[in-house]
Amino acid sequence: MNIMIVGVGGQGTLLASRIIGNAALALGQDVKVSEVHGMSQRGGSVVTYVKYGESVASPVIDEGQADIILAFEELEAYRWVSYLKPGGTLIVNTHAIAPMPVITGAMAYPEEIVKKLQEKQVQVTACDATRLAQEAGNVKAVNVVLIGVLARTSSVSKEEWLSALRETVPPKFLDLNLKAFELGYSI
């Protein structure tokens, strides 16, 4: 199983990949998680990978190899869609964050991205995870809302997701994150 997490540096994609990695461990399989540190974390386009199976060699997912893409932002979903296998699953947060070329007016933010994605060989689940995170109490919980959405479609049980969550997030943010998970899980 190849899961790609794409988003904007600072959105918490790294923590999301760690939670998914810990949940995958419960399946008793080989797991690899690839992270991004350093410069690209400063508001750039960031990609992390979680792969699990009998034996995983490369920690990286190449074009056309992802089963699932978890996109924290619409434009990033659009940018990385070619990394999905034909018929793959795309979970997308419909919240838009303008990149610098759009902010400076050099380029326009593409319109109707979700509609364009639905026209491809992709199973799209779209939701405003940023709004749900605010509802849970903090916009930073957007990563856990999306993990909630992912959890519904996965072969890992809900209990195991919750225990991965408890293992990974700092205890003082646990309640907030449990709430965020439920909001995503029940969309």
Added chain:
Amino acid sequence: MKKLMLGNEAVARGAYEAGVRVAASYPGTPSTEITEFVAKYDEVYAEWAPNEKVAVEVAVGASIAGARAMSCMKHVGVNVAADPLFTASYTGVNGGLVLCVADDPGMHSSQNEQDSRHYARAAKVPMLEPADSGECKAFMKEAFALSEAYDTPVFLRLTTRVAHSQSLVEMEDRADVPLKDYVKDAPKYAMVPANARPKHVLVEQRMAKLAEMAETSPLNRVEMGDRSVGIIAAGITYQYAKEAMPNASFLKLGMVHPLPTKLILDFVSQVDTCYVMEELDPVIETHCKAIGAKVIGKEKFTLLGEYSANMIRAVLTGEVPQTAGKADEPVPMRPPVLCPGCSHRGVFYVLKKLGLRVSGDIGCYSLGGSAPLSSIDTIVCMGASVSGALGMEKARGADFSRGTVAVLGDSTFLHSGITGLMDVVYNKGTTTTIILDNSITGMTGHQDNPATGFTIKGEPTRQVDLVQLCHAVGVDRVVVADPFELKEFERIVKEEVAAEEPSVIIAQRPCALIKKAHYTGSYRINDKCKNCKMCMKLGCPAISLTESGPVIDETQCVGCGLCPHVCPFGAIERVGDAQ
């Protein structure tokens, strides 16, 4: 117990289990977390040194004193540490000495793509290269054993994808490795020519023995499969190749210097076609060709960037992957930017406004070079902002210097900017240096440094006083200013640039991502907005232009309060808690 562990954490765990006592490093992506994880073990003394040269010297001293010691750095850090490295190769060790170096193919977070394997050859030091976290831990322990057995420093080479990937690691206990005796031994450790000449003989003998060891060491392993294709690879490239061609035959090298000869010739003779796959330079390939092994390497594989399983598959089989589809139009790039609330934004806004040339440096503030701030002219290496600006002045005269500033961070200034500043004073330059003092080493993920007042273990310590330091090297004009007080900051910059003597401006404001910044709430743009777009000149990712004018994304705004300073109509107002 098996645990999912980052490559860097596994290196730290390996060092801990090997009984390491001293770790000294300077942060650098993708190596930083090794030292952070090592510092969590109470049994290990760990420190952030001011730069890589100092760090390696601390580790060398600890080794000579009998402790197992380590130092970690990114590829360009080895350039800084090269001086002690080349001579530590001659002195050899007492306690085991391991230098971890993390290369960055693809330049995710670096200014060049140099291949540190050349250093192993040049300094005549063995180098191991793990391919996953399990090997990171195992090879680190093996590196300490080799170091003591062959009386040599040992390199452990990582690349970004190994350093920053998690895979399963089996935890073991820490070995009880007692401190070795310290005995004065000047012929071994005092490298004057008379002592160094016989040491060079020993270095060559040692490398010959290690090359012999490479023939049979379990670090290098043969996996025979389909004999029509043979692949020689190490590190992450082995993983890419294994994924692309799972049935091929492999010679997986765990030691990339020195390389075996007989083992390679035997392997090549058993397969129909043999490929050498290695990111960056043809180090293994050149060796293979020198020993007469018939291999295909850079004829088919690039010298540039990262490899991938898809790329290897395409070269070997011509296979192109099927995908779910592509975007129907050009997708705007999303380059990294200065964060919302970044303390550097005010500085670059002023420098851009004044049209100054900026001699830049390595750190988050390199992002001040991107549009719309676009205010950096040059970036070369750590510390080069100050010395480079002096060079410009000496080439073009003091008037040119009136239009130029050097810009670097607090940690970078202490790393190697201070020597440049001494040069400015000593050689009668008039350069203006702006130290962006955000109270932390930012880009690498918030490490302490000699100016923050805390050690790597979080203990309070004596703080370097940047003002006194600048005075001490002979700069009389030193001003401390808040870069968010834009008008005052602009006045100061104009005055200091005009001064006919060296000057330093310390732009003091904490990084928005650390607690010390104390930002709360957010701002919004009200109906007083006349759509003049002045706020757009800040290049803040939280402010974007819509058809009805600029808007602030409240989910991104951290409430730093810079943008109201540029709005001529008072249209930007606070939402939420007052500061």
